[in-house]
Amino acid sequence: MQLRRLPTYRRIVLSAAVATVLAAALFLAGGLGLAPWHASQSAPSTPQAHTGRGPGTGADPLAADIATLQDRARRNPRDPVALGTLGLNYVQQAKITADPTYYSKAEEVLKRSLALESADNFAAMGGMAALEAARHNFSQGLDWAERAVAVNPYNATLYGTLADAYTQLGRYSDAADAVQRMVDLKPGTPSLARASYAAELRGDTTTARTDMQRALQSAGSPADQAFAHYYLSEMAFNNGDPRQALTNAEQGLHAVPGDAPLLQIKARAEAALGQNTEAIADLTRAGQSLPLPEYVLQLGELYQSLGRSKEADQQYEILRAEQKLFAANGVTPDSDAALFEADHGDHEKALSLARKSVKSRPFLDSQDALAWALHVNGQDKEALAASDKALALGTRNALFRYHHGMIQLSLGNTTAAHDDLTKALAINPHFNPLHAPRARAALKTT
Incomplete structure (x- = not known):
């Protein structure tokens, strides 16, 4: 140095x-x-x-x-x-x-x-x-x-x-x-990974994959290899290729067996491929190893999509307890907390959290969470403006595009809604076990 x-x-x-x-x-x-x-x-x-x-x-x-x-x-x-x-x-x-x-x-x-x-x-x-x-x-x-x-x-x-x-x-x-x-x-794994992410935010997935492959080639330890495989897996999943995502996750787990983030992304790919038993097992292992709210929410939504509402509710209660613990230790609630409340809890709380999040962290995720929180509270004109900001960089994000489409649908803009929902499912037909089926159902009404 x-x-x-x-x-x-x-x-x-x-x-x-x-x-x-x-x-x-x-x-x-x-x-x-x-x-x-x-x-x-x-x-x-x-x-x-x-x-x-x-x-x-x-x-x-x-x-x-x-x-x-x-x-x-x-x-x-x-x-x-x-x-x-x-x-x-x-x-x-x-x-x-x-x-x-x-x-x-x-x-x-x-x-x-x-x-x-x-x-x-x-x-x-x-x-x-x-x-x-x-x-x-x-x-x-x-x-x-x-x-x-x-x-x-x-x-x-x-x-x-x-x-x-x-x-x-x-x-x-x-x-x-x-x-x-x-x-x-x-030039190495950390810097190339950030270059990859910057390209991904711009919607340049080709450059993003190339830079992450370079990050993998520069990896000097099993940890670095697992890191690069994780993001390659996530990119593959986010762009509608769960089989490639599964391959990348398994390669990463070969480098670092039992790694929680790799188990989490592997579970997302498995669920997209209909391997729900395997997905639940891997998510459970990930949560036991690293009890992050994201993993708990993912498992809860998978259970809910399978009609296992009691087990889903148990995960959501765990998530609420974790959020209280993080808040008690100075962690500011952000877009994930707002989206959870918008989809599974208190809509007014979702909007309050989203407004605070976008004020302290005006990142794309926060703009999208604000848009969705406004939507579930019936404020769709303001929601559309926030959703436009979430898409402003050209990021290929199926959830962002789905939210934009549902807001357009609520505003009566059926042609625009049809375009957005079609794009969401083209980007990733398995982007969320609850929202992807809703996107397909909404398409039939446009």
Whole structure:
């Protein structure tokens, strides 16, 4: 890692170990659509480190690192490097275990590190950027990322965090510039993956796949390989090819057996192919390993689509409990929470959450969630304007297009609705086990 010369001896020059943790924590806590990924370019590549296993498992290198750093910080509570590294590890552990209580721990030690060394402590600044991104506080995350980059403009990973914040704040041109700088500094799996995502947002799926294939070719560890296979699988599924998605997921699981995100995307492909028993089993395994709300919702909707309403309701209750836990630990509810309430809960709450989300995170997902929340509350003219914003970049997203079509239908614009619903199903006929059948049924009325 290239460092600029710092003007005083007292300023922090990170050791190789700290640089490794910086790259790991910032990569996993960043963007790519806030996908539930927890692998990183520099994290330990043993399968145990990437299967959602929490502290106390013995084989978990991250838990061992945390214990070592905790002891080091106890012995020398004025060591800013130890505290900064510990904070980054806590952010990483929160993502790996889906345990949001690590966020408050991370904030406490990162602030202590910055209090001891505030001027050039780019590791702790980057850690704060990662923490705020993980909590969905993207304006604050951007502030910290910009401060970190100003101190060390030669660290590629910091530009990744900067790009993630710009993306979530709807500053897509700035995000593209930051991604390009990241690629220029260090072409590899993290930077190429972000370049792929930027292309995907523009609707350029050919470039997105090419860049992700390059990310796979650059993968230097099983974790990186699994990461690239996950996104290749997701792209294949999102573009209506569940068989290819299944192949990519299985290849990733060969690299990192039992990985929760890969099990989740594998289950989506299986459900699309009618392999519901396998899909339920894989989603259950994913949720047991990494209990993210997204997995719980996916399993609930799969159960609901199969007429298993009692089991679906159980998953939705679990999801509500998880949302309360995340909120209690400073995680701002976002578009996923708004869409859940719009589809399965309180419509007024959905609209309140969606308005807050689009204010703090004016990303495409938030615009789409706002559109849908407005629609279910009968405010379709305003909903159409928000849905137009969700589609403004040309992103190929079947759910966005479905929402747009249903809003058009409610407004009586049957020709436009027919066009939107046809496009949604052409992009991905299996985009959602509940909404895809509704799209087909609505088409018959246009």
